[in-house]
Amino acid sequence: MESRELGRSGLHVSAIGLGCMGLSFGYGPATERAQAVALLHAAVDQGVTFFDTAEAYGPFENEALLGEALAPYREKVVIATKFGFKEGRAGAGLDSRPERIRAVAEASLKRLRTDRIDLFYQHRVDPNVPIEDVAGTVRELIAEGKVQHFGLSEAAAATVRRAHAVQPVTAVQSEYSLWWRQPEAELLPVLEELGIGFVPFSPLGKGFLTGAISADTTFDASDFRNSVPRFAADARAANQALVDRIGTIAADTGATPAQVALAWLLAQAPWIVPIPGTTKLPRLQENLGAASLTLDGAARAHIEAALAEIAIVGERYSTAQAQLVGR
Numbered sequence: 001m002e003s004r005e006l007g008r009s010g011l012h013v014s015a016i017g018l019g020c021m022g023l024s025f026g027y028g029p030a031t032e033r034a035q036a037v038a039l040l041h042a043a044v045d046q047g048v049t050f051f052d053t054a055e056a057y058g059p060f061e062n063e064a065l066l067g068e069a070l071a072p073y074r075e076k077v078v079i080a081t082k083f084g085f086k087e088g089r090a091g092a093g094l095d096s097r098p099e100r101i102r103a104v105a106e107a108s109l110k111r112l113r114t115d116r117i118d119l120f121y122q123h124r125v126d127p128n129v130p131i132e133d134v135a136g137t138v139r140e141l142i143a144e145g146k147v148q149h150f151g152l153s154e155a156a157a158a159t160v161r162r163a164h165a166v167q168p169v170t171a172v173q174s175e176y177s178l179w180w181r182q183p184e185a186e187l188l189p190v191l192e193e194l195g196i197g198f199v200p201f202s203p204l205g206k207g208f209l210t211g212a213i214s215a216d217t218t219f220d221a222s223d224f225r226n227s228v229p230r231f232a233a234d235a236r237a238a239n240q241a242l243v244d245r246i247g248t249i250a251a252d253t254g255a256t257p258a259q260v261a262l263a264w265l266l267a268q269a270p271w272i273v274p275i276p277g278t279t280k281l282p283r284l285q286e287n288l289g290a291a292s293l294t295l296d297g298a299a300r301a302h303i304e305a306a307l308a309e310i311a312i313v314g315e316r317y318s319t320a321q322a323q324l325v326g327r
Contacts (some may be wrong), residue, residue: 001047001291006197007271009170010035011119011149013078015266015291017050018043018284019201019277024062028220031279033065040069042281044077045119046288052201052275053112054082054123055104056090060111067113074114080171080199081108082153084123087257094324096126098137103145121151121173125327131159135166142167152198157190169196174325176200176274178209178261178303179230179242179312192269203265203274204287208236210258211243227321230314238313245306253299255289262290 003012018309021027023036031039040051051070053062063081070077072123083104086092108117120141121135126235149170152160163169172191176183177200191198207213215237225231230239243257250260258276276287295303315322 001288004197004270006149006171006193006199006272006273007177008195009149009168009169009197011078011197013050013273014048015273016048016262016288017052017199017273017275018048018107019275020051020053020066021057022031022060022277022279024065025057026224028223030058032062036065036070036279039279039281039284040066043284043288044070044073046285048288050078050080050273050275052080052199054106054121055088055111056082056085056123059088059090060107063108063111067111068229070206071113078118079114080119080151081112081113081117082121082123083108084121084126084153087236087247092167094124094126095126096122096129096134098133099267101134101137102141103140104308109146116145117147118149119149119170120147120154121171122155123153124324125155127327131155131163132166135163135169138139139167152319154327156326157186159327160187160190160194160215164194164196169194171197171199171273173199173201175202175316176265176272177203177205178237178246178264178307179205180316186305188269191271193220195271197271198269200265200272200274201277203276204258207233207283208239211247212285214240227318228314228316229316229318230312230316232314235314242306242310242312245310246303249299249302249306252302253293253295255293256286258283258286259293260295260299260303262287263293263295264300266290267295267300 086095151171153173
């Protein structure tokens with residue numbers, strides 16, 4: 001697989017990474033350990049060098065999983081993890097105090113079985129801690145060799161500027177896909193200006209853009225999509241129109257809807273690296289196939305027409321979740 005540089009940071013990763021959250025957290029029961037390890041090994045074998053985790057995924061279990069699975073390949077891969085939640089628990093509130101950042105770094109290094117964190121994201125911007133203090137703390141960790149690169153997740157463009165002035169930001173992570181394009185308005189122009197990479201999570205709309213989910217789909221009780229307005233049954237029924245159009249475009253190009261959605265993202269800028277997640281080997285292989293798919297002018301025009309004509313129904317986060325993003 002071809003590699004891409006995240007902005008002008010010097011950090012090169014595979015054009016498509018792997019979002020690992022779903023192996024342990026968020027989408028129902030955790031994947032059986034041996035199966036998860038096998039999937040991670042398969043990803044490496046197929047050219048993936050960029051793996052995304054966080055202390056909050058599990059919590060802690062996902063980092064431990066990656067530490068075990070990727071130890072034999074450590075010098076070949078880039079591992080990104082995150083700090084920012086109290087006690088590492090997403091529902092416990094935010095905590096990006098310098099002492100907490102340092103504690104997370106030390107614990108993550110042990111779970112990941114490594115001597116450095118390649119990319120250390122602030123998971124959500126903490127309004128109680130100046131972003132300059134956060135960036136300064138990560139700068140110190142970089143000077144100590146414990147962290148290689150600094151990142152932000154779901155941060156506003158103005159916050160990115162402030163952080164970047166203290167410690168260069170290598171990458172910003174946020175949701176971005178055919179059904180969530182808000183980053184195009186303010187964030188992406190700032191990232192291009194500053195030479196910062198962009199890492200879209202949920203590039204397949206949390207699975208919806210693959211065409212495998214319908215209004216009749218039911219989710220496990222522990223699946224967080226149950227709380228997402230965009231996944232209410234009526235919203236899914238309305239949003240099926242976009243999936244149908246993508247399916248037609250995919251059929252015309254000899255690809256799958258997931259591959260079209262990922263190829264569209266890759267075509268937006270050479271410093272964009274999506275991180276689709278999956279627990280299934282066939283889906284992994286399908287997603288990675290998007291790296292070799294080039295959408296021609298006609299296909300891209302059809303996609304743009306569909307996006308212009310079809311209004312997406314439902315917010316991407318609940319009211320409580322939405323309060324944590326865009327700061």
